[in-house]
Amino acid sequence: MLCITGNGxxxxxxISGSIADSPIVSxxxxxxxxxxxxxxx
Amino acid sequence: MYPTARRFPSRxxxxxRAPSMWRYREWLPFEGTPTLSQDTGFTPLVDAPRxxxxxxxxxxxxxxxxxxxxxxxxxxxxxxxAINAAVALGLDTVGCASTGNLxxxxxxxxxxxxxxxxxxxxxxxxxxxxxxxxxxxxNLVRVRGHYDxxxxxxxxxxxxxxxxxxxxxxxxxxxxxSKTMGFEIAEQLGWRLPTAVVVPMAGGSLLTKLHKAFGxxxxxxxxxxxxxxxxxxxxxxxxxxxxLVESGGExxxxxxxxxxxxxxxxxxxxxxxxxxxxxxxTGGWSAAVSDESIIAAIRLLAETTGIFTETAGGATLAGALxxxxxxxxxxxxx
Numbered sequence: 001m002l003c004i005t006g007n008g009x010x011x012x013x014x015i016s017g018s019i020a021d022s023p024i025v026s027x028x029x030x031x032x033x034x035x036x037x038x039x040x041x
Numbered sequence: 042m043y044p045t046a047r048r049f050p051s052r053x054x055x056x057x058r059a060p061s062m063w064r065y066r067e068w069l070p071f072e073g074t075p076t077l078s079q080d081t082g083f084t085p086l087v088d089a090p091r092x093x094x095x096x097x098x099x100x101x102x103x104x105x106x107x108x109x110x111x112x113x114x115x116x117x118x119x120x121x122x123a124i125n126a127a128v129a130l131g132l133d134t135v136g137c138a139s140t141g142n143l144x145x146x147x148x149x150x151x152x153x154x155x156x157x158x159x160x161x162x163x164x165x166x167x168x169x170x171x172x173x174x175x176x177x178x179x180n181l182v183r184v185r186g187h188y189d190x191x192x193x194x195x196x197x198x199x200x201x202x203x204x205x206x207x208x209x210x211x212x213x214x215x216x217x218x219s220k221t222m223g224f225e226i227a228e229q230l231g232w233r234l235p236t237a238v239v240v241p242m243a244g245g246s247l248l249t250k251l252h253k254a255f256g257x258x259x260x261x262x263x264x265x266x267x268x269x270x271x272x273x274x275x276x277x278x279x280x281x282x283x284x285l286v287e288s289g290g291e292x293x294x295x296x297x298x299x300x301x302x303x304x305x306x307x308x309x310x311x312x313x314x315x316x317x318x319x320x321x322x323t324g325g326w327s328a329a330v331s332d333e334s335i336i337a338a339i340r341l342l343a344e345t346t347g348i349f350t351e352t353a354g355g356a357t358l359a360g361a362l363x364x365x366x367x368x369x370x371x372x373x374x375x
Contacts, residue, residue, distance in 0.1 A: 001102050001103075001104060001226060001235040001237065001238040001239065001269070002089075002092075002101065002102070002103050002104070002239050002357050002361055003104050003106070003115075003222065003238065003239065003240045003241065003251070003357060004103055004104065004105050004106060004107050004342070004350045004354040004357060005107075005115040005116075005142070005241055005247070005304075005350075005351075005354060005357070006106065006107055006113065006114035006116075006142050006351040006353055006354060007107040007108070007113035007114065007349065007350065007351055008107065008339060008343070008349035008350050008351050009113070009169060009349065010114070010141065010142070010145070010167060010170050011167050011169065011301075011304075011352045012167075013167050013168070013169075013301075014301045014335070014336060014339070014355075015336055015339055015340065018336050018337075
């Protein structure tokens with residue numbers, strides 16, 4: 001049993017530096033396709 | 042505090058009550074029906090099979106007070122208990138010393154009850170916790186120093202102004218609210234106790250109250266299992282209770298906290314000795330973990346269970362992983 005005592009939204013500063021920014025794309029299928037291919041590689 | 046001739050409810054009577062912490066009211070320091078915060082408690086118990094595999098145990102459950110109502114931490118339980126006591130005692134103002142979660146809980150529940158609140162926090166708390174307190178409109182005061190400085194100040198303020206400071210002069214009522222997490226765990230497991238429980242430790246109160254709750258259920262004949270082994274988790278930058286467990290001593294050596302896990306950054310824990318005794322007495326232990334492992338554990342918990350916890354919860358999972366690495370858990374653990 002793990003007792004989880006509080007919500008992560010309260011300590012965003014602790015993890016914000018460890019999570020990479022997500023990519024920004026134009027609304028084009030080909031740009032997403034490139035991301036999908038890279039994710040599968 | 043409790044009448045000696047209490048009648049305890051049966052499993053069926055409890056099951057018929059509303060899904061809140063008050064379904065166990067006979068074990069709480071309150072007579073009759075509470076008037077405030079009646080919908081706090083009864084948070085989800087989540088099965089975590091992928092984490093169970095990582096820890097090498099048969100079954101792993103997460104007691105998820107990250108979604109506690111109203112302010113998203115287990116402190117809602119202790120405040121619900123204390124605020125009803127405050128009103129019953131005729132106190133017209135409540136307050137607290139807090140590392141963040143308690144501030145949120147007192148502010149939220151005082152606002153709902155229409156009570157003025159004075160809330161004191163260290164001046165370096167996470168912005169989300171500061172805003173998550175201020176939004177309810179209390180008198181919020183930031184104090185230069187660590188939590189222990191804030192707590193010392195609040196002891197003096199309780200005497201000076203006669204406020205109901207929930208974790209100072211209402212502490213006896215406040216602390217008992219934590220037991221409801223233990224009662225819920227037992228009921229949600231089908232009226233049995235887990236074999237081992239890992240608990241984050243700030244002041245040490247939660248761990249001691251879980252131990253008390255499991256014992257009270259056994260005394261009332263509602264469960265028959267052995268008491269669970271209790272394990273504590275702290276940040277290595279503030280681990281006075283862990284050090285006490287490791288040394289086998291009986292006296293806390295205070296520390297100056299230095300950790301990102303501010304909600305468990307209490308350098309002189311009021312219940313540290315009692316928590317250490319409970320861990321040793323049940324065959325448990327304690328682990329202190331690095332800030333880096335806390336962050337990694339927050340992400341691991343989210344990626345394997347869908348639960349997003351704060352740094353204290355990260356310490357809990359990081360502590361469990363460390364304890365598993367020491368061989369503290371086995372394939373029979375559930």
